[in-house]
Amino acid sequence: MTRPSSPWRVPPGDRARQHELKRDAVILTAARAFRERGYHNTSLDDIAAALHVTKPTLYYYVSNKEQMLFACFEEGLARLTVACDEARAAGASGRERLVALVHRYALAITSDFGWCMVRAEDQDLSPAMGARIKALKSGIDQEIRALIRAGIADGSIAVRDPKMAAFALAGALNWISHWYRDDASLSAGAIAERFVDLFVNGLAPRTRQAPSGKST
Amino acid sequence: MTRPSSPWRVPPGDRARQHELKRDAVILTAARAFRERGYHNTSLDDIAAALHVTKPTLYYYVSNKEQMLFACFEEGLARLTVACDEARAAGASGRERLVALVHRYALAITSDFGWCMVRAEDQDLSPAMGARIKALKSGIDQEIRALIRAGIADGSIAVRDPKMAAFALAGALNWISHWYRDDASLSAGAIAERFVDLFVNGLAPRTRQAPSGKST
Amino acid sequence: MTRPSSPWRVPPGDRARQHELKRDAVILTAARAFRERGYHNTSLDDIAAALHVTKPTLYYYVSNKEQMLFACFEEGLARLTVACDEARAAGASGRERLVALVHRYALAITSDFGWCMVRAEDQDLSPAMGARIKALKSGIDQEIRALIRAGIADGSIAVRDPKMAAFALAGALNWISHWYRDDASLSAGAIAERFVDLFVNGLAPRTRQAPSGKST
Amino acid sequence: MTRPSSPWRVPPGDRARQHELKRDAVILTAARAFRERGYHNTSLDDIAAALHVTKPTLYYYVSNKEQMLFACFEEGLARLTVACDEARAAGASGRERLVALVHRYALAITSDFGWCMVRAEDQDLSPAMGARIKALKSGIDQEIRALIRAGIADGSIAVRDPKMAAFALAGALNWISHWYRDDASLSAGAIAERFVDLFVNGLAPRTRQAPSGKST
DNA sequence: TATGAATGAGTATTCATTCAT
DNA sequence: GATGAATGAATACTCATTCAT
Numbered sequence A, B, C, D: 001m002t003r004p005s006s007p008w009r010v011p012p013g014d015r016a017r018q019h020e021l022k023r024d025a026v027i028l029t030a031a032r033a034f035r036e037r038g039y040h041n042t043s044l045d046d047i048a049a050a051l052h053v054t055k056p057t058l059y060y061y062v063s064n065k066e067q068m069l070f071a072c073f074e075e076g077l078a079r080l081t082v083a084c085d086e087a088r089a090a091g092a093s094g095r096e097r098l099v100a101l102v103h104r105y106a107l108a109i110t111s112d113f114g115w116c117m118v119r120a121e122d123q124d125l126s127p128a129m130g131a132r133i134k135a136l137k138s139g140i141d142q143e144i145r146a147l148i149r150a151g152i153a154d155g156s157i158a159v160r161d162p163k164m165a166a167f168a169l170a171g172a173l174n175w176i177s178h179w180y181r182d183d184a185s186l187s188a189g190a191i192a193e194r195f196v197d198l199f200v201n202g203l204a205p206r207t208r209q210a211p212s213g214k215s216t
Numbered sequence E: 001t002a003t004g005a006a007t008g009a010g011t012a013t014t015c016a017t018t019c020a021t
Numbered sequence F: 001g002a003t004g005a006a007t008g009a010a011t012a013c014t015c016a017t018t019c020a021t
Helices: A015-037 A044-050 A055-061 A065-088 A094-109 A114-119 A127-154 A162-179 A188-201 B015-037 B044-050 B065-088 B094-109 B114-119 B127-154 B162-179 B188-201 C015-037 C044-050 C055-061 C065-088 C094-109 C114-119 C127-154 C162-179 C188-201 D015-037 D044-050 D065-088 D094-109 D114-119 D127-154 D162-179 D188-201
Strands: none
Touching: A015 A044, A015 A055, A015 A065, A015 A114, A044 A055, A065 A094, A065 A114, A065 A127, A094 A114, A094 A127, A094 A162, A094 A188, A114 A162, A127 A162, A162 A188, A162 B162, A162 B188, A188 B162, A188 B188, B015 B044, B015 B065, B015 B114, B065 B094, B065 B114, B065 B127, B094 B114, B094 B127, B094 B162, B094 B188, B114 B162, B127 B162, B162 B188, C015 C044, C015 C055, C015 C065, C015 C114, C044 C055, C065 C094, C065 C114, C065 C127, C094 C114, C094 C127, C094 C162, C094 C188, C114 C162, C127 C162, C162 C188, C162 D162, C162 D188, C188 D162, C188 D188, D015 D044, D015 D065, D015 D114, D065 D094, D065 D114, D065 D127, D094 D114, D094 D127, D094 D162, D094 D188, D114 D162, D127 D162, D162 D188
């Protein structure tokens, strides 16, 4: 999904750029390892080995194992933030914008950093870091709620409880990281499409009117 | 279920019963600790201390830390299985039964074992255990899909991709364990209600009158 | 000098007593190792090996390497404190009591814990520990000054600056730990005797009156 | 001696001189760092940072961390040797010369290199280095003993055991490095004066009139 | 049944040292 | 001369697990 697995064997470029590339490679490798084996089951030795580098070298680019997880989280979150920004400017109605967000969100979640972003637990981090992550996560939540409220305001969305709707939506999307694998039959886009279908139209048949008075 | 914090100080009863009670207390205590601090951040000492018992004592009731997590998982899953069984017999239409399941599912997820059930990672378990858990989880997934298909068959549900719909639904529900805390403002039932509203009716306003009143 | 090098091979006695004995052995072994190789050059593995025990076992008796050093320090200091107490009650005049202290001090310094007591640096300890040690050391210093002042008061001692005199005395005594080895030709008592001779009478010949107006 | 904090920013001068200056700065900076944080708690990074230079640069001027400590030791010892030489030629009687030495010794101990000279442990050095240092230290000890013996010979000093007297004197002086700080209320000279008073006259009041006035 | 004691295996982190540029 | 980058070796500390009592 992302290319440069080991810039240690890719000499070109100037100094600062090299450093940046290598750091990126460290983060990416970590993200993949975490996704595959989990944070606690991944030792720095594992990551170093995957990069064909020795353990102390990692410390040249990252100050901590915790910082490593945090960097992965940030990397993933950045994509999500971009997604939010793009979505906000994407469509006319609140619903259209929300749909756009779902697509981009799915893409971000299925990226290498999806797991870290979603599963980085406060529990695994120092209180300070935990708080920062929590705050950032909450920011995304607020974005979703805002779009839902906007949709309600412009009449394109009808839900009783925007907060719970946001939780449900985010939950469904985040959960993708639990079952999605790169070799999956469905692309992120296809998944998003199916989700949109469900979330927009609901389970109940739309044709004509609601299937009865007692709608269940 | 949430009571017996330490049967070590509650002497009476016969042999086998005593053992069973204590084992239950171990599992429950573990489940709570895992939920609070995560599996890897919980040491057996922590659990033992919570039970006012020493570490080796735990091994009298569980053979492993891994077994402990597995037991928690099983305990939670049992509730979910019951939920499925009840749901299957709960209503007339596929949709009604699915809605019933959502309610019971939410209740199970918010129980003490919810976290373990949802978050017990294959990563934390030996391959063998991991496979067992995966299979059991998949069973629940199949139940949901079956209900959705039933609903489609009887016309009470209209979705394009039952599999993705099941993933979305399960995802939203499982995710509850990430944000739900006992002191939350909403009960499991209330959450389920909101979720049902969203999943049944969708975000888009229903053409005529939205199926007013309690849609459940 | 002290006997029980390894109670791990000395089974008898009751529970609590056993524990205490072993902990003492840990501390003593640590003290000896520190004295021989220095704090930083002594690894826990070294100490464990000396006790024919594995490293984690040490943690059963001491919570920290730092705590280990501190315990050694305390052990040594305890002897010094006893020395002070005994000295305070030892003689009539301030000078007699001071002389008594010098004797006991020398004995304490040449004990296995002498090195730790004298050389435990604030630098090697956490700020908190460092502060505690500093305070305790300062207590001894005050004791010495008090005796000197008492001697001045009762006419048995004549010095201009009690504080500096205390520093000089303590310095000479503490320094013993730098050069003293168990196999040394002089016993602690003999050393103390020589020191007393020097400190009480001074370098200048005493016979008749002071050797001249210009006493240097 | 205390000035040249970083000749890296002071370009002029010829080649060899430059090198020498920089090496001196390295040694001095190291000495200060060792004194402040201890040898083992000072990393080469610390020293490099203090010089606004990178770690490998240090190796241009010193071959080793050990060599660094040794150089500091040598630097300090040189002062002490000078002190001995000057003292040897300073006065008429052995005692006068000894007193002169005490003054110069105190000055050397309170210098930036005092700590290293006194506290450089054999433990921190390779056996070879350790042996060299021990020999050099012993040289100083011999000087002191020689002066004492000279004083005994010319009647200006009266002590039973010259060796122990030398140990006591050196101990008191060396120990200054444990408690002396640059911001201390007493100058090295003042300290030496007090010490001389104590060591020359002793604690016991002199029979007739104590050698009043400035006894030095 | 319960526990004190002990251990093996593992892991993050530090640091002096080297070397190509 | 100076530095960025890399590494080997070491070390404190943790924890699940076992076993004699």
